Amino acid sequence: MGIISAIGHTVEDHRTSLMASKSGISTISNFKTAHANSIKVGEIKKTNLELSKALNLPENHNYTRTALLGCIAVKEALAQANISDVFNYKTGLISATTVGGMDKSELHFPDFNSSKNAEKYISSHHAGDSSNKIANYFNITEFVTTISTACSSATNAIMLGARLIRSGQLDRVIVGGTDPLCKFTINGFKSLMILSDEICAPFDANRKGLNLGEAGAFLILESERARQDKPVLAYVSGYGNANDAFHQTASSENGDGAFLAMQKALKLAKLQPEHIDYINAHGTATVNNDSSESAAIKRLFTQVPKFSSTKAFTGHTLATAGAVEAIISILAIQEQAVFPNLNFKNPIPELGLIPETKLVSAKINHVLSNSFGFGGNCSTLILSKA
Amino acid sequence: MSLQLELKEKIIELLNLEDIAVEDIDNSDALFGDGLGLDSIDALELIVMLDKDYGIKLTNPNDGKAIFQSIDVLANYIKTHRTK
Amino acid sequence: MKTCYINSAVSISTQDTFDVEKLVFKPLDYSNSTVKAKYLEFKKFISPIALRRMSSAVKMGVTASQLALSKAEIEVPDAILTGTGMGCIDATETFLEAIIANNEDYLTPTAFIQSTHNTVGAQIALGLKCKSYNNTYVNGAVSFESALLDAKLCIELDEDNSILVGGIDEIGATFSDLQYKNELKDDSEIRLPKSEGAHFFGLSNIKKENSICLKSVEVLHHLKINSIETHAISILKKCGLDEVDAIITGHKNDEFDVYYESLLENTFQNTTQIAYKDVVGDYFTVSGFAVFLAQYMLINQTIPEGLTVKQNKAKPFKTILLYNQEQGQNHSFILISTC
Numbered sequence: 001m002g003i004i005s006a007i008g009h010t011v012e013d014h015r016t017s018l019m020a021s022k023s024g025i026s027t028i029s030n031f032k033t034a035h036a037n038s039i040k041v042g043e044i045k046k047t048n049l050e051l052s053k054a055l056n057l058p059e060n061h062n063y064t065r066t067a068l069l070g071c072i073a074v075k076e077a078l079a080q081a082n083i084s085d086v087f088n089y090k091t092g093l094i095s096a097t098t099v100g101g102m103d104k105s106e107l108h109f110p111d112f113n114s115s116k117n118a119e120k121y122i123s124s125h126h127a128g129d130s131s132n133k134i135a136n137y138f139n140i141t142e143f144v145t146t147i148s149t150a151c152s153s154a155t156n157a158i159m160l161g162a163r164l165i166r167s168g169q170l171d172r173v174i175v176g177g178t179d180p181l182c183k184f185t186i187n188g189f190k191s192l193m194i195l196s197d198e199i200c201a202p203f204d205a206n207r208k209g210l211n212l213g214e215a216g217a218f219l220i221l222e223s224e225r226a227r228q229d230k231p232v233l234a235y236v237s238g239y240g241n242a243n244d245a246f247h248q249t250a251s252s253e254n255g256d257g258a259f260l261a262m263q264k265a266l267k268l269a270k271l272q273p274e275h276i277d278y279i280n281a282h283g284t285a286t287v288n289n290d291s292s293e294s295a296a297i298k299r300l301f302t303q304v305p306k307f308s309s310t311k312a313f314t315g316h317t318l319a320t321a322g323a324v325e326a327i328i329s330i331l332a333i334q335e336q337a338v339f340p341n342l343n344f345k346n347p348i349p350e351l352g353l354i355p356e357t358k359l360v361s362a363k364i365n366h367v368l369s370n371s372f373g374f375g376g377n378c379s380t381l382i383l384s385k386a
Numbered sequence: 387m388s389l390q391l392e393l394k395e396k397i398i399e400l401l402n403l404e405d406i407a408v409e410d411i412d413n414s415d416a417l418f419g420d421g422l423g424l425d426s427i428d429a430l431e432l433i434v435m436l437d438k439d440y441g442i443k444l445t446n447p448n449d450g451k452a453i454f455q456s457i458d459v460l461a462n463y464i465k466t467h468r469t470k
Numbered sequence: 471m472k473t474c475y476i477n478s479a480v481s482i483s484t485q486d487t488f489d490v491e492k493l494v495f496k497p498l499d500y501s502n503s504t505v506k507a508k509y510l511e512f513k514k515f516i517s518p519i520a521l522r523r524m525s526s527a528v529k530m531g532v533t534a535s536q537l538a539l540s541k542a543e544i545e546v547p548d549a550i551l552t553g554t555g556m557g558c559i560d561a562t563e564t565f566l567e568a569i570i571a572n573n574e575d576y577l578t579p580t581a582f583i584q585s586t587h588n589t590v591g592a593q594i595a596l597g598l599k600c601k602s603y604n605n606t607y608v609n610g611a612v613s614f615e616s617a618l619l620d621a622k623l624c625i626e627l628d629e630d631n632s633i634l635v636g637g638i639d640e641i642g643a644t645f646s647d648l649q650y651k652n653e654l655k656d657d658s659e660i661r662l663p664k665s666e667g668a669h670f671f672g673l674s675n676i677k678k679e680n681s682i683c684l685k686s687v688e689v690l691h692h693l694k695i696n697s698i699e700t701h702a703i704s705i706l707k708k709c710g711l712d713e714v715d716a717i718i719t720g721h722k723n724d725e726f727d728v729y730y731e732s733l734l735e736n737t738f739q740n741t742t743q744i745a746y747k748d749v750v751g752d753y754f755t756v757s758g759f760a761v762f763l764a765q766y767m768l769i770n771q772t773i774p775e776g777l778t779v780k781q782n783k784a785k786p787f788k789t790i791l792l793y794n795q796e797q798g799q800n801h802s803f804i805l806i807s808t809c
Contacts, residue, residue, distance in 0.1 A: 034574035093691075098586070100557075100608070109566055112648050122652045125645060126556055126754070127587060128609035132799065135691045144691035144800075145616040146609040148557065148587035156605050160620060167623050187569050188582035193430060193447045243550075243595040243604040249583055250426055260601055374583065375592025377604055402522035423519050431578045438576045 001233065001327050002076030002176075004069055005215035005314045006042035010076055015331050018339045021359060023313050025199045025211050033183050039195045041181055042213025042315020044069070055137070062120040064101040067133035069216030070178035074134055077174065081220045082230060089171035089226040092143035093135050094161050095218075096153030096177030098319040100127035103182040130178055143170060148319065150373030151282075152241075153177055154217065155322030155381050159239040161221045171226035176218030176323035185212060185318065192249065194286045200316075201343035202283035202309035203290050203355050210284045213315020217323035219330075232386035234330045237366070238269025244376035250288050255296025257378035258282075258370065262300050265380040271366060273301045276382075278338050278362065280329045280369040281355070283309020284316050293370065294351040306362055308341035308355045322371035322379065329367040329383045338362050389461045400435060401428050413458045421456075429454060441469030474625040475681040475809065478541035478672040479765040480534045481758075482507055483750045484665050489537060493766055495749040495776030498663065503650035504641045505665045505751050520597065523580055525560045527640035530668035531590035532597060535634055539598075542672020548630035549603035550591050551621050552638060553613030555754020557587035559642035590638050603630065611720075611796030612689045613637060614669070614755040615804065619687040625675050636670035637755030646753075653724070662722055665751025669758030671765075677809055682768045685709045685789075686805040693801045698733045702791060705803050714741060714805070715787045716767065718760045720794035721745035721778075722752060729795050743780040744773065757794045757802065764790040764806045 003010070006024030007017035017024065028041045051068040052061065055075070063071070074093075078086075101124040108118035123129065131146040143164065147156045154177035161175035179185075189195050189212060196209035221236065242264060244257025251257065266273065282293055290309075297304055310328050317324050332339060341355035365385045372378045394408045397417075401424065415421045418429070429450040436442040436453075442464065444450060453463045481487035484505050485495050499505055507530060512521060515533040524532070531552070539547065561584035568577055586592075588606040595604050603624070607616035614637030621633040646664040654661050673684065686705050693701060706714065717738055719730040734743055750759050766774065767787050773779055792804040 097608075106566060106569065109644075110570060112644075113651075119652065122645075122648045126608070126610060128555070128613065128754075128800075131609055132691070136799075141690065141692035143689050144609065145607055145612060145689065147605065148608040149591075149604070149606050150586050150588055160605075163620070163623055163627070163629075167627055169623070183569055183574065184566065184582075187574055187577050188565065188579065188585075190574075191430065191434070191577040191579040191582055193433075193445075241603045241605065243592070243601050245595045245599045245601050247425070248427070248589075248592065248596065249579075256601060373588070374586050375588045375604075376595060377588060377592065404522060405518045427523075427580060427583060431580060434576055434578045 001080060001219050001330065002073040003215065003217040003324065003327050004044055004072045005317060005324055006044055006213055007313050011327065017313065018328065018331060019335065019359065021340050021342065023199055023342055025312065025315055033186055035186055035190055038197050040197065040199055040211045042211055043181055044214055062124050063133055064124050064130060065103045065180035066097055066099060066101060066130040066178050069180060070095060070130050070134045071137050073176065073216035073218045074138060074174055077218045077220050078138065086139055090142050091140055092164060092170045092173040093131060093140045094145055094147065094157040094173060094175045095131040095134060096147045096157040096319040097127050097130055097179050098148055098150055098153060099179055099182055099185060101125040101129050102184045103180045106183050149377040150375055151318050151321055152371040152373040152377040152379040153319035153322065155371040155379035156241060158236060158322065158326060158381055159241060159379065162236045162239060165221055165223050172220065172222045174218050174220055177320035178216040179214060179318040179320045181212055181214040196285065199343055200285035200312050202285040202311055202341055203348065203353060204344050205346040205348050207285045207287065207290060209286055210311065211315040213317040215314060215317040215320040215324050217320050217327055219323065219326060234333055234386055235384045236381065237384040238265040238271065238382035240264025240268065240380045242378050244378055246376055249374050251292035251372065253292060253295065255292040257376050258293055258296035258372060259299050261378040261380040262296065262368065265368065265382045269382045271382065274303065276305050276366050276368045277364040278332055278367045279305055279307035280325045280367060281307050281309045282370040282372045283311055285311060289372065291348055291351060294348060294353045298351065304353060306338045306356050308339060310339055312342035325369045326381055326383060329369045332367055333364050333383065333385050336361060336364050389464060390457050393457055393460055396435060400431055411457060414456050416456060417454050440464050442467050471626045472628055472675040474622045474684040475674055475677050476671050476684050476765060477674050477678045477681050478538045479762045480538040480670045481667065481762040482530045482534050483667040483759055484508060485750060493774035495774055498749050498751060500663060503647045503663055505663045506641060507666045523584060525558050525584055525640060527558050527638050528590050528593050531636060531638040532593055534668040534670040535594045535636055538670035538672045539634060542674065544632045544672050546598050546600050547632045547634040549621065549624055549633040550594050550600060551605050551617040551633060552591040552636045553607040553617040553755055554587060554590065554638050555610050555613050556639055556645065557608060558585050558589050559645050560640055561585040563642045563644050610800050611754050611757065611794060612800045612802050614758045615687060615689050615802040619689060621673050622684055622687050625673060632674040634670065635673055636668060637758030638668040639666050639753040639755045641666045662747055662752040665753055667750065667756065667759060669762050671761065680769055681809050682765055683807045683809045685807055688803040690801045692799055695729055695732050698729060699736055702733055702793065702803060703737060705805060709805055711789060714789040714791045715785060716742040716744060716790045718744045718746060718764055718790060718792045720747055720757060722747050726795065726797050729798065730793065733793055740781055742783050745778045748778055749776060760792045761804060764792060768806065768808050
């Protein structure tokens with residue numbers, strides 16, 4: 001696993017922050033926006049120049065922040081999995097992003113035609129560019145693709161990776177996502193009136209909306225054959241994807257899509273709801289998501305297991321959220337602990353669900369992690385103890 | 387032009403209601419749900435219109451529900467609260 | 471393992487390709503940097519209340535998907551998988567311009583919502599009230615192929631029985647033109663205009679009257695130019711073939727055509743060779759058109775008029791190989807046959 005987000009630049013940083021209940025939400029400082037004082041974000045306090053240096057890139061490169069964050073995370077993941085040669089087994093890459101090269105496009109849109117410095121970012125605009133850059137940086141020559149289903153993207157990347165290994169198409173696949181903060185998404189969510197000016201409070205009765213975040217997060221899936229004698233961090237035991245088919249941005253009141261995605265994942269994992277020890281919820285802290293997700297959880301689980309949303313740590317990292325939270329879920333299995341749902345005070349009256357608000361030890365064999373996005377895209381992953 | 391008519395023209399243009407004419411909207415017709423069939427995204431468009439054209443700022447999208455009931459209700463609200 | 475059949479193929483392109491009996495292609499207009507697709511009367515297919523917010527990508531995608539489903543006799547599919555290179559670029563540009571013009575003030579959400587890459591797949595699901603598997607791939611020239619490969623695996627692994635697969639790209643006001651000019655600077659040859667279109671297919675594990683077989687889909691990020699031919703031969707071998715009856719390539723009349731030439735110069739030098747981008751223009755998911763073309767050839771046993779054809783041999787078409795690449799990377803091979 002490899003990850004960079006607002007709560008740290010490595011997996012170990014994340015473990016430390018999560019165990020210490022330390023949020024990474026702050027005021028934006030890497031770039032100027034009119035909304036700087038009216039929103040809180042999960043920003044990585046590293047400039048593009050610092051990230052480029054860490055990757056030893058030449059000065060005139062055209063890596064967007066999306067590609068930079070992705071490379072940093074993949075670098076750590078390859079090192080942790082002890083992979084120095086990507087050619088000894090058929091290795092693929094499936095990345096997820098919503099903004100693609102937008103962080104550079106929004107800067108240069110007015111002068112693409114006139115400035116030499118801007119021109120090099122025309123070809124980096126499309127969503128596949130960051131994945132191509134990551135693949136080229138690490139010499140990945142086999143299957144490379146990118147998924148963009150809004151905020152469920154990275155979960156779908158993990159799903160496809162698992163399917164490619166199951167079918168024998170690949171022996172090893174690097175799966176995850178990368179999304180930087182940019183004005184495009186800040187203004188988009190602002191126009192939907194769902195950004196909070198405080199640190200977000202998932203599942204709280206008085207939640208005011210979400211905090212956007214940024215992250216690069218990748219996991220390496222390997223077949224038994226490619227794994228050899230390496231230790232297994234966790235198993236992808238189930239996955240499910242369903243569509244709410246209700247509204248372009250809003251989730252249905254009873255959370256049909258979420259319910260179906262969780263149900264499918266359990267079925268594939270051959271598990272019953274009572275086998276789930278911890279739910280890492282999508283929990284964005286918007287009025288709509290949290291009530292819809294709560295309703296779906298209550299429908300599926302007669303006894304709701306321990307659950308929390310970790311969005312108040314990292315912010316909502318959009319396409320990357322599914323990979324960030326898959327890593328957090330694996331850390332929960334390793335630590336045998338449920339990470340807290342920060343800032344929760346009062347349950348939503350009509351639903352009454354109460355998340356874990358403090359770090360608690362628990363026996364965790366199976367974690368269910370949810371990620372939902374615009375367009376009704378709902379995806380669920382089940383990660384199990386090795 | 388009456389404020390009602392002005393609002394109808396704005397709504398048709400803003401929300402791309404190509405097949406609907408000003409005459410098709412009654413002053414007391416429901417704009418959302420069973421009436422004109424507008425949804426939550428349209429409500430957000432109308433909130434920005436209130437701010438931009440009449441200097442009325444709504445911070446909670448839920449407040450829109452009461453204000454956007456019909457053209458008449460909306461016009462009355464604007465008359466009382468407009469700052470420009 | 472189950473067999474994956476393509477039971478319908480629908481195209482909206484710069485040519486008259488939507489629901490026509492006989493394909494005849496006219497020369498493409500090279501005088502501008504972009505050429506729009508032939509738009510249909512979308513009102514016939516989509517309700518006005520839904521239509522009012524849709525960009526051309528969504529209109530084309532929703533319309534093409536409807537016909538693909540009805541031709542394949544699928545009411546509601548078990549999965550909707552789409553690919554798009556540039557996504558909903560028109561709405562993206564609209565929102566970006568609004569941010570810049572209004573200094574981040576007075577922004578409305580419609581264009582932002584529409585700019586999301588999965589808008590087409592999501593709108594199709596919403597229209598059909600289809601709650602099943604839904605995914606969107608966005609990796610340049612292999613966006614459509616990624617969706618096709620995923621669909622093939624889902625059918626073969628018996629995860630799903632019927633799948634709607636499509637590729638969509640639209641022209642926006644700015645980026646298509648920028649891309650065209652950007653590529654033009656690389657060499658001075660006359661370039662293909664940028665264009666747009668939607669290609670949708672109904673896939674299933676059940677063979678129908680007009681079914682063809684999807685034998686193989688391979689996507690490779692990088693491939694050395696001198697190993698393209700051996701790679702193609704290895705794909706044929708895996709499918710128990712020594713040769714194919716036709717090869718459809720993504721020739722673009724640029725310096726990267728050497729990749730196609732390298733495939734065609736030895737073993738396949740006498741095989742029927744067809745190029746298509748010169749009649750439908752260039753965009754990331756134009757390779758969907760090649761699958762549509764191959765399906766037409768296998769069913770009608772003829773090559774449509776107006777295409778660039780080499781080594782045209784009079785023999786029945788049973789197997790067709792498709793090869794495409796994007797500036798020397800994102801290679802894809804698709805093998806299709808009669809059943």
